Amino acid sequence: MxxxxxxxxxxxxxxxxxxxxxxxxxxxxxxxxxxxxxxxxxxxxxxxxxxxxxxxxxxxxxxxxxxxxxxxxxxxxxxxxxxxxxxxxxxxxxxxxxSESAHIIASYDRTIDKVTERFLGKHKIGTTGRGIGPAYADKVNRVGIRVHDLFNTDHLRDKVIASLHQKNQMLVKLYNRRAIDVEQTVDQLAAVADRLKPxxxxxxxxxxxxxxxxxxxxxxxxxxxxxxxxxxxxxxxxxxxxxxxxxxxxxxxxxxxxxxxxxVSKAYITRVGEGPFPTELNNDQGEWLRQQGHEFGVTTGRPRRCGWFDALVNRYAVQVNGLTDIVLTKLDVLTGLETIPFCIGYNVTMADGSHARCDDMPTDQAEFASATPIYDEMPGWNEDIAGMQSFDEFPQAAQDYVHRLEDLSGCRISAIGSGPGRDQIVSIHSLID
Incomplete structure (x- = not known):
């Protein structure tokens, strides 16, 4: 298996x-x-x-x-x-x-996350403020607290002291905030140990x-x-x-x-938070995709940025992951469109100010941030595909769209989401042998 x-x-x-x-x-x-x-x-x-x-x-x-x-x-x-x-x-x-080796997000990680993000202003990353980034930074800086640390109070206190030494200096002297109390933090962390241990x-x-x-x-x-x-x-x-x-x-x-x-790819594409997004639609089409696809964050409730399918992104994902299969979701959201655009390349601004076509993901993030999409398009369909049980039942235009995305991505599409329900997914190839 x-x-x-x-x-x-x-x-x-x-x-x-x-x-x-x-x-x-x-x-x-x-x-x-x-x-x-x-x-x-x-x-x-x-x-x-x-x-x-x-x-x-x-x-x-x-x-x-x-x-x-x-x-x-x-x-x-x-x-x-x-x-x-x-x-x-x-x-x-x-x-x-x-895992006993997983790292813990402490209350001070959430504090650092929110304070730092506000301090960055227009350069903010767009974090959720839940302390994830600071916890990973603690891990890399070797001052993190792991799950097994919770079960030895003396050891835990040493870890908290080491972690807060620099953080309190930064909070007080840079951000003009109150220092975090070591003993209070130790008590908070030790209090979760008994429930977590089983x-x-x-x-x-x-x-x-x-x-x-x-x-x-x-x-x-x-x-x-x-x-x-x-x-x-x-x-x-x-x-x-x-x-x-x-x-x-x-x-x-x-x-x-x-x-x-x-x-896993959507039949279009979305993004949450800051950062470049070449096919983003800041118009009625983007709002239509958002409403049709119910594109609001599960964790945060934030509205997602929406755009047309980007073949360069998918090809890149196939490359860096070594994908063997793609599950294409939310194909049903595109029902009713007369034509469906999809990105097949970028026009990018190079470091010397010249412009060039790019058919693969730029590794230079400045170039990627300057990218404007080059689109192709295919006919849409009006038939409701949500209740269909096999790929052959799909309207021909939907089948053609899937095959084109498969060709552009360089990886087989093995299953297609045709609706939000558990049973509204059509398998083409087995995902588990």
Missing amino acids: PGIVLVGAQWGDEGKGKATDLIGDKVDYVVRFNGGNNAGHTVVVGNETYALHLLPSGIIHPNVTPVIGNGVVVDPEALFAELDGLESRGVDCSNLLV YVANTSLLLNKALDDGKSVLFEGGQATMLDVDHGTYPFVTSSNCTAGGACTGSGVGPTKIDRVIG
């Missing part, structure tokens, strides 16, 4: 939760390997809609073991609130596992043994390719590796145990 990685192929919000749900009951484990509670997945089961933020989408399936890997930063209070919300709706969350495990060891025993594991990425801290539109990115390589570092499983990499 395979190790499968599932990642967003655009700027996030592509419908990864639905794609996970499609194969979630066919695997033994579902692992979140990056991000924090700034990520959001919506899973629709029958008449029930579940908005998941920190938890893996597989938690909805009773026979799946959900895992929060070491690459995730965990806000314990946010985790408990999400667990309480699911359990109040009858979802059994008792089999959740949390979920804590050496998840790297567990997952490797599971794969060796022939179990199937789905590694679920938060955010998406274009938000990856190394491969995204830096600096307007998240603070973790959302691409397929992050599944290995974020779970403690080696790359030779990954058999398939699935990317």
